[in-house]
Amino acid sequence: MRRFKGGVHPPECKQLTEEKPIRKADPPKILYIPVSQHIGAPGKPIVAKGDKVDRGQRLTEPAGFVSVPVHSPVSGVVKSIEPFHHPLGKKLDTIIIENDGEERFSSELTAVENWQSLSPKDIIDIAKSAGLAGMGGATFPTHVKLSPPEGKKIDTVILNGAECEPYLTADYRLMLEFPDEIIEGMKMIMYTLGAENGFVAIEDNKPEAVKILSQKLSGSDITVVSLRTKYPQGAEKQLIKALTGREVPSGGLPFDVGAYVQNVGTAKALFDAVALGIPLIERVVTVTGSIVNTPANLLVRLGTQAKELISVCDGTSEPPAKLIAGGPMMGIAQYTDEFPIIKGTSGILILGQKEAAVNEPKPCIRCAKCVDVCPMNLVPTELANFAENSDWEKAEDNHILDCIECGSCSFVCPSERNLVQLIKYGKSEVTNIIRSRKQNG
Ligand code: SF4
Numbered sequence: 187m188r189r190f191k192g193g194v195h196p197p198e199c200k201q202l203t204e205e206k207p208i209r210k211a212d213p214p215k216i217l218y219i220p221v222s223q224h225i226g227a228p229g230k231p232i233v234a235k236g237d238k239v240d241r242g243q244r245l246t247e248p249a250g251f252v253s254v255p256v257h258s259p260v261s262g263v264v265k266s267i268e269p270f271h272h273p274l275g276k277k278l279d280t281i282i283i284e285n286d287g288e289e290r291f292s293s294e295l296t297a298v299e300n301w302q303s304l305s306p307k308d309i310i311d312i313a314k315s316a317g318l319a320g321m322g323g324a325t326f327p328t329h330v331k332l333s334p335p336e337g338k339k340i341d342t343v344i345l346n347g348a349e350c351e352p353y354l355t356a357d358y359r360l361m362l363e364f365p366d367e368i369i370e371g372m373k374m375i376m377y378t379l380g381a382e383n384g385f386v387a388i389e390d391n392k393p394e395a396v397k398i399l400s401q402k403l404s405g406s407d408i409t410v411v412s413l414r415t416k417y418p419q420g421a422e423k424q425l426i427k428a429l430t431g432r433e434v435p436s437g438g439l440p441f442d443v444g445a446y447v448q449n450v451g452t453a454k455a456l457f458d459a460v461a462l463g464i465p466l467i468e469r470v471v472t473v474t475g476s477i478v479n480t481p482a483n484l485l486v487r488l489g490t491q492a493k494e495l496i497s498v499c500d501g502t503s504e505p506p507a508k509l510i511a512g513g514p515m516m517g518i519a520q521y522t523d524e525f526p527i528i529k530g531t532s533g534i535l536i537l538g539q540k541e542a543a544v545n546e547p548k549p550c551i552r553c554a555k556c557v558d559v560c561p562m563n564l565v566p567t568e569l570a571n572f573a574e575n576s577d578w579e580k581a582e583d584n585h586i587l588d589c590i591e592c593g594s595c596s597f598v599c600p601s602e603r604n605l606v607q608l609i610k611y612g613k614s615e616v617t618n619i620i621r622s623r624k625q626n627g
């Protein structure tokens with residue numbers, strides 16, 4: 187069985203929504219479109235208050251190479267541009283649009299029937315114009331990933347259908363309901379990169395998805411691989427190791443070992459952009475949790491507020507104690523239900539009082555459980571100590587930046603230490619130190 191070192195087995199909790207077909211949520215009256223929905227420089231607005239916009243119309247201009255535009259998910263009028271709640275947990279510049287319900291569509295993209303007639307550069311340009319960014323949560327601009335540095339040859343493309351995060355089923359439903367579009371998107375990626383090897387990676391707790399994609403791909407040069415269910419199986423470096431045996435070096439990226447990993451949702455979005463001429467203006471979101479009255483997988487216009495989707499799911503059986511954008515392991519806890527869905531929001535998880543109860547952290551008992559489960563071979567207890575003591579030199583020397591923030595260490599810690607939060611804080615401090623070191627030569 188293909189495997190990686192470490193990892194954990196949190197309760198899967200996918201039964202709440204895995205059998206629920208994707209259903210469309212009606213676009214709301216007001217939509218909130220943050221100009222920053224990706225890793226990299228935020229785009230610059232090219233619309234102003236009072237402007238009439240169409241569905242699919244570009245709202246921002248990318249600010250540099252590592253940047254993508256956002257588009258209007260509805261037709262309507264720009265009400266204002268101002269700081270508004272963002273799932274990152276702060277207020278960021280947001281284009282607020284009043285939906286006129288007319289659904290007028292206009293896009294700079296053109297649907298291409300025979301995409302093989304396009305050059306790789308054409309596909310990269312379309313990915314950028316369509317605003318594509320990794321929809322598994324990483325939100326790295328797709329056109330940048332499709333443009334490896336000179337001299338780096340990518341021979342292997344891995345389509346990530348692992349969806350190892352508990353509760354979430356958006357990718358699973360996409361694989362069941364849109365397999366042809368996903369496969370076509372993957373072929374576009376392989377063609378663009380000139381990659382010979384293709385894998386679709388799915389955890390073995392999703393046998394139906396394995397079956398459908400295997401049938402569709404039988405006789406092709408793309409292999410569907412059923413991976414042992416273990417968190418964080420869907421992390422980029424763990425997938426590469428499990429499928430190719432190659433290890434991305436410390437501080438390195440997948441292209442350093444000739445690999446490219448893309449989430450299934452992003453592959454479908456690439457298909458939509460190239461073959462249908464539709465930019466990224468909607469996505470599937472799992473709205474779930476034991477207190478949600480009707481958990482669901484919803485096709486949602488970007489910019490819809492979480493509270494609207496909770497009400498589409500008939501609300502909750504008790505007042506929510508914790509609201510998370512994403513899943514329980516890597517998601518971000520929210521202070522309001524007014525945050526909008528963005529490109530990387532795969533789920534909304536709502537926990538009740540009992541599930542959300544948190545105990546006071548206790549001192550480390552040096553059991554080494556966190557070390558055993560760390561998939562990156564780190565020593566989480568030490569990294570957390572370095573962060574607590576602001577010992578940034580030791581944090582850097584001990585590879586704190588290799589942490590993939592999977593949360594496995596916090597999950598197993600019997601002392602309930604906030605390991606991943608401390609390490610995340612340490613990573614951001616060390617990143618700032620490295621940046622200023624570079625700036626100062
Ligand atoms: S240190 Fe980072 S990579 Fe290792 S288990 Fe903790 S969160 Fe995951």
Ligand code: SF4
Binds near residue numbers: 551566601
């Ligand atoms: S799992 Fe918790 S208690 Fe055990 S060594 Fe790590 S930090 Fe300490």
